[in-house]
Amino acid sequence: MVILMSLTISKAQKLAFKTFEEINRRIKTARGKEWNPFVIVTDILEEAGEVASVVKGLEGYKPPEKAKTKEMLTSELSDLLYSVFLLAGYYRINLEDAFIQTIRNYRRRFLHEDK
Numbered sequence: 001m002v003i004l005m006s007l008t009i010s011k012a013q014k015l016a017f018k019t020f021e022e023i024n025r026r027i028k029t030a031r032g033k034e035w036n037p038f039v040i041v042t043d044i045l046e047e048a049g050e051v052a053s054v055v056k057g058l059e060g061y062k063p064p065e066k067a068k069t070k071e072m073l074t075s076e077l078s079d080l081l082y083s084v085f086l087l088a089g090y091y092r093i094n095l096e097d098a099f100i101q102t103i104r105n106y107r108r109r110f111l112h113e114d115k
């Protein structure tokens with residue numbers, strides 16, 4: 001497996017989904033079940049919860065013995081992104097164009113730019 005040093009959103013999505021398909025084949029063989037969109041959605045929610053937990057710790061709302069780090073947040077955000085890419089990949093959605101449109105929408109809405 002070649003891991004690219006620099007990724008576009010499209011390439012990152014493809015890499016994530018290809019990895020997912022390989023993992024899913026093994027899971028199906030071992031457990032007789034495949035990851036489906038409902039499981040991927042629960043993964044997104046689970047990872048979002050892990051992001052929330054780390055931020056809670058970073059902001060001092062967790063016991064100090066359960067210290068959270070910026071590296072942990074980085075890892076959890078990446079996990080979340082992976083799951084989002086899988087759901088998009090499942091439905092053959094390319095997020096690159098949609099993401100550009102999202103930025104345009106935010107700029108229009110909050111910065112009052114025309115396009």
Ligand SMILES: [Mg+2]
Nearest residue numbers: 047050076079
């Ligand atoms: Mg995680």
